[in-house]
Amino acid sequence: MMEKTLFSTSCPGRIGVSLPVCDVPETEIPAELARTGEIGLPQVTEGQVMRHFVRLSNKNYNIEKGIYPLGSCTMKYNPRLHEALARIPGLAAVHPLSPDRTVQGTLELMHALGTCLCEITGFSAVTLQPAAGAQGEFTGLMLIRSAHLAALETGRDKVLMPDSAHGTNPATSTMAGMKVVPVKSNDQGMVDVEDVKAKVGPDTAALMLTNPNTLGLFESNILEITEAVHRAGGLNYMDGANMNAMLGVARPGDMGFDVCHLNLHKTFSTPHGGGGPGSGPVCCNARLEPYLPNPLVVKDKDGYALSGMSNTSFGRLMAFHGNIGVLYRAYAYIRTLGASGLREVTEGAVVNANYLKARLRGHYPVPFDNGPCMHEFVAGGPEMAGLGLKTLDVAKRLLDYGFHAPTVYFPLIVKEALMMEPTETETMESIDEFADALIAIAREACEKPHLLTDAPVNTPVLRLDEVKAAKELVVVEPREES
Amino acid sequence: MNRFVPNCKTLRIRMLEEIGVNKVEDLFTHVPGQVRMKGLLNLPPAMSEMELVREYTRLANINTSHELVCFRGAGSYDHFIPAAVDSILTRSEFFTAYTPYQAEVSQGTLQAIFEYQTMIARLCGTEAANAGMYDGASATAEAALMSMRVTGVDRVLVAGSLNPSYREVIETYLVPGGFQINEIPFGPDGLLDLDAARALMQGGSASIILQSPNYFGLVENIARASEAARAGNALLVVVADPISLGVIQAPGELGADIVVGDGQPLGIPMGFGGPYAGFLATSMAHLRKMPGRIIGRTEDRAGNVGFVMTLQTREQHIRREKATSNICTNQALMALANAVYLSLTGEAGFREIARQCYHKAHYLEAGLVKAGARRIFTAPFVREFALRLPGDAFELEARLVSAGFLPGLPVPGLGNDAMLFAVTEKRTREEMDAFIGAVSKACGEVR
Numbered sequence: 001m002m003e004k005t006l007f008s009t010s011c012p013g014r015i016g017v018s019l020p021v022c023d024v025p026e027t028e029i030p031a032e033l034a035r036t037g038e039i040g041l042p043q044v045t046e047g048q049v050m051r052h053f054v055r056l057s058n059k060n061y062n063i064e065k066g067i068y069p070l071g072s073c074t075m076k077y078n079p080r081l082h083e084a085l086a087r088i089p090g091l092a093a094v095h096p097l098s099p100d101r102t103v104q105g106t107l108e109l110m111h112a113l114g115t116c117l118c119e120i121t122g123f124s125a126v127t128l129q130p131a132a133g134a135q136g137e138f139t140g141l142m143l144i145r146s147a148h149l150a151a152l153e154t155g156r157d158k159v160l161m162p163d164s165a166h167g168t169n170p171a172t173s174t175m176a177g178m179k180v181v182p183v184k185s186n187d188q189g190m191v192d193v194e195d196v197k198a199k200v201g202p203d204t205a206a207l208m209l210t211n212p213n214t215l216g217l218f219e220s221n222i223l224e225i226t227e228a229v230h231r232a233g234g235l236n237y238m239d240g241a242n243m244n245a246m247l248g249v250a251r252p253g254d255m256g257f258d259v260c261h262l263n264l265h266k267t268f269s270t271p272h273g274g275g276g277p278g279s280g281p282v283c284c285n286a287r288l289e290p291y292l293p294n295p296l297v298v299k300d301k302d303g304y305a306l307s308g309m310s311n312t313s314f315g316r317l318m319a320f321h322g323n324i325g326v327l328y329r330a331y332a333y334i335r336t337l338g339a340s341g342l343r344e345v346t347e348g349a350v351v352n353a354n355y356l357k358a359r360l361r362g363h364y365p366v367p368f369d370n371g372p373c374m375h376e377f378v379a380g381g382p383e384m385a386g387l388g389l390k391t392l393d394v395a396k397r398l399l400d401y402g403f404h405a406p407t408v409y410f411p412l413i414v415k416e417a418l419m420m421e422p423t424e425t426e427t428m429e430s431i432d433e434f435a436d437a438l439i440a441i442a443r444e445a446c447e448k449p450h451l452l453t454d455a456p457v458n459t460p461v462l463r464l465d466e467v468k469a470a471k472e473l474v475v476v477e478p479r480e481e482s
Numbered sequence: 483m484n485r486f487v488p489n490c491k492t493l494r495i496r497m498l499e500e501i502g503v504n505k506v507e508d509l510f511t512h513v514p515g516q517v518r519m520k521g522l523l524n525l526p527p528a529m530s531e532m533e534l535v536r537e538y539t540r541l542a543n544i545n546t547s548h549e550l551v552c553f554r555g556a557g558s559y560d561h562f563i564p565a566a567v568d569s570i571l572t573r574s575e576f577f578t579a580y581t582p583y584q585a586e587v588s589q590g591t592l593q594a595i596f597e598y599q600t601m602i603a604r605l606c607g608t609e610a611a612n613a614g615m616y617d618g619a620s621a622t623a624e625a626a627l628m629s630m631r632v633t634g635v636d637r638v639l640v641a642g643s644l645n646p647s648y649r650e651v652i653e654t655y656l657v658p659g660g661f662q663i664n665e666i667p668f669g670p671d672g673l674l675d676l677d678a679a680r681a682l683m684q685g686g687s688a689s690i691i692l693q694s695p696n697y698f699g700l701v702e703n704i705a706r707a708s709e710a711a712r713a714g715n716a717l718l719v720v721v722a723d724p725i726s727l728g729v730i731q732a733p734g735e736l737g738a739d740i741v742v743g744d745g746q747p748l749g750i751p752m753g754f755g756g757p758y759a760g761f762l763a764t765s766m767a768h769l770r771k772m773p774g775r776i777i778g779r780t781e782d783r784a785g786n787v788g789f790v791m792t793l794q795t796r797e798q799h800i801r802r803e804k805a806t807s808n809i810c811t812n813q814a815l816m817a818l819a820n821a822v823y824l825s826l827t828g829e830a831g832f833r834e835i836a837r838q839c840y841h842k843a844h845y846l847e848a849g850l851v852k853a854g855a856r857r858i859f860t861a862p863f864v865r866e867f868a869l870r871l872p873g874d875a876f877e878l879e880a881r882l883v884s885a886g887f888l889p890g891l892p893v894p895g896l897g898n899d900a901m902l903f904a905v906t907e908k909r910t911r912e913e914m915d916a917f918i919g920a921v922s923k924a925c926g927e928v929r
Binding site: 020095103108109116166167217246254255276323332347371461 | 483484486487488489493494496497498500501502503506508509510511512513514516517518519522523524525526527528529531534535537538539540541542543544545546547548550552554556557558560564566568569570572573574575576577578579580581582583584585586587588589590591593594595596597599600601603604605609610611613614616617618619620645647648650651653654655657658659660701727728729730731732744751752753754755756757758759766769775776777778779780781782783784786787788789790792793795797798799800801802803804805807808809810811812813814815816818822824825826827828829830831832833834835837838840841842844845862879880883888891907910911914
């Protein structure tokens with residue numbers, strides 16, 4: 001049943017907070033400035049608010065309900081201790097423009113986290129400011145842009161990227177004033193090295209590459225690729241969305257990359273929050289360090305400080321210093337696991353992905369199956385087997401089985417793609433249950449296809465009409481309804 | 483093994499058998515030897531839960547800022563947060579969920595954000611709002627880009643009284659595209675110089691970007707700025723402190739085309755600067771040029787009301803290099819905090835909080851002036867104000883911190899003696915009187 005919006009349960013006179021009596025004399029608010037009409041906020045009690053949002057929460061799938069196998073999203077378990085640590089008042093109730101000497105604890109943590117992230121990526125410098133992966137990508141390209149401009153190389157405005165890239169990569173290139181040059185994938189699902197060599201040149205600003213790529217495959221020719229770009233004067237950017245496959249195994253800094261971002265809300269276990277907040281720190285080498293955004297955390301003899309404005313920096317990304325609350329959680333994760341724990345994470349993630357892939361063998365086609373995958377893999381939907389059903393139908397039917405669906409229709413180079421990433425925090429048993437459901441759905445696709453096309457039926461709502469939503473566009477509750 | 487990795491040795495052997503390899507290393511053969519790490523990462527040793535609690539307690543105890551009585555704002559404010567906000571935020575159904583791509587199992591997040599959009603639009607006096615941006619500064623920069631998409635003009639005018647950090651972020655977002663940014667100065671009253679604005683409009687502009695209350699806390703004349711923008715076929719982007727909208731007129735009702743700001747004052751801890759959530763509100767006519775996610779209402783196959791992410795063809799995962807923005811993950815959980823906060827405070831509570839901020843700020847301002855501070859501007863303010871103090875602002879800051887206060891922010895742009903103060907409903911008369919006394923004492927010492 002539809003949970004009514006709070007506006008429609010509103011009644012004049014109800015309130016959900018108790019406020020102190022104003023203990024100072026009142027000052028008149030100039031009439032010409034004053035807001036007189038009703039704003040239109042709900043008028044409800046605390047109990048009503050709690051019931052409303054708890055009921056809404058019951059309509060959500062989340063990681064505690066079951067496997068969340070979204071490829072390239074790394075939906076792993078979010079440790080509870082980290083939630084508590086980030087809420088310690090001494091760390092949370094801190095004004096961002098506090099004098100450095102009053103925030104030495106937070107600055108020490110940020111500095112220590114930065115040092116860990118540099119070690120994990122094999123780089124020497126870091127900014128913790130980017131709010132999410134996409135802002136991290138933007139940071140990376142801006143560093144590269146700055147380095148080229150500083151070297152008076154003004155004609156470098158092309159970004160080479162494989163056709164399997166995340167949508168944020170091309171969108172970021174545009175924001176950074178650069179143009180995308182697509183690079184082909186070969187029949188192994190990897191970047192076509194010859195195509196890189198053919199397209200790289202004096203106009204190349206950067207190569208932007210996700211490694212392992214979005215098919216879950218490690219780019220075996222990575223050194224040859226990055227070297228070709230360097231030889232042509234370009235720089236190499238690694239999209240670190242898939243870093244969960246490489247912790248303690250391989251480092252972007254050792255692969256010829258000059259800069260990469262990390263998604264703390266993927267690899268480092270911070271919760272996704274229904275779509276954020278994330279955090280996308282960027283690590284880079286000494287060549288790009290001078291251009292990092294203001295301010296940085298620096299350590300000197302008096303302790304830790306936020307750097308002043310550097311003249312070579314490309315600028316600032318956020319009003320303050322980044323999503324600090326996310327940093328608190330990610331640092332706790334790294335300190336909990338240490339070097340061998342992080343390595344276990346990656347091994348667990350890779351074993352789990354390969355196990356799921358093995359369990360689905362013979363039931364779902366895997367287009368680029370030339371050996372083990374890393375932390376994820378991409379299967380083709382039933383249409384590839386000639387059943388006339390869509391991947392979307394498989395996804396919706398999975399919801400009926402009580403599972404979240406994998407990422408669908410991505411990467412674009414696989415038709416009807418189902419991109420699956422179980423992560424290391426899933427048990428073998430939960431992967432088995434998920435695989436069994438997918439296998440049952442493959443059978444249903446042949447025997448009772450309507451179960452797929454009618455799906456989902458066991459969810460709070462049936463399949464939703466996205467076309468109607470876009471056509472009729474109701475994005476706020478109309479006042480007359482409440 | 484560790485507490486996050488469940489598949490222990492015996493299970494792993496079974497799994498490797500199913501995969502068809504002998505050992506874990508066989509799964510990494512695609513990683514060339516030259517880039518494969520030989521040893522372990524050089525990281526500090528692993529910690530137990532107890533040790534980690536001890537370490538974080540140590541770090542929290544080194545911080546002292548949270549013990550100071552806060553009179554600082556400039557984009558982050560020390561408001562009271564009702565316990566119910568965090569109670570909702572810590573429900574794992576919300577905080578451990580992903581972006582609502584599978585709408586049928588994400589109705590909780592989707593409806594909550596739909597309600598958030600509604601509350602933000604009503605607060606701003608606009609027809610629509612999106613699902614949120616990173617923070618107020620990046621929302622402002624995205625609004626600047628949006629205004630250029632709407633008008634097709636490659637230049638924006640930015641008020642000199644905009645928060646300087648916001649201004650820097652606008653530059654970061656606009657410079658690589660080759661877009662031009664010019665500044666409109668503020669007059670001796672601290673408000674936008676409208677004559678200068680009109681003159682600068684001659685060169686063509688996509689928008690005027692104006693903060694109100696501005697960086698100095700002063701309420702701008704939005705209606706006049708809107709006229710100036712309109713005369714040059716430009717949009718008016720207003721950066722608003724959401725709390726102020728409980729006291730003063732909504733920018734959208736005064737002619738602003740896009741209203742942006744930071745939702746931090748609405749139930750989000752100061753948290754040393756984040757995570758917050760930017761908001762972006764506008765008219766239905768501009769919706770398709772808007773960046774970020776938008777939640778829309780629709781129906782399911784049985785005609786039940788439901789919610790989905792809509793107009794996704796603007797976004798990076800569909801439109802790629804032609805997207806309205808590269809933004810993907812935003813700050814959904816913080817937008818939820820805003821929605822819960824605005825629901826709890828509601829029409830009456832929210833306005834009372836805003837009024838108390840107004841009255842208390844005026845009480846403190848008058849008290850500081852009486853104690854020897856001088857006014858810099860004369861225009862009306864809401865809950866932030868700049869004053870000149872008899873002494874160097876940084877020296878005063880150091881003394882006041884030692885006395886237990888986080889005083890106003892030194893604003894070198896207005897002179898070495900200038901400070902920008904902010905007051906929230908949390909401050910009591912007693913705290914303010916003590917602060918006025920401490921300021922007097924500190925001024926006497928540094929003079």
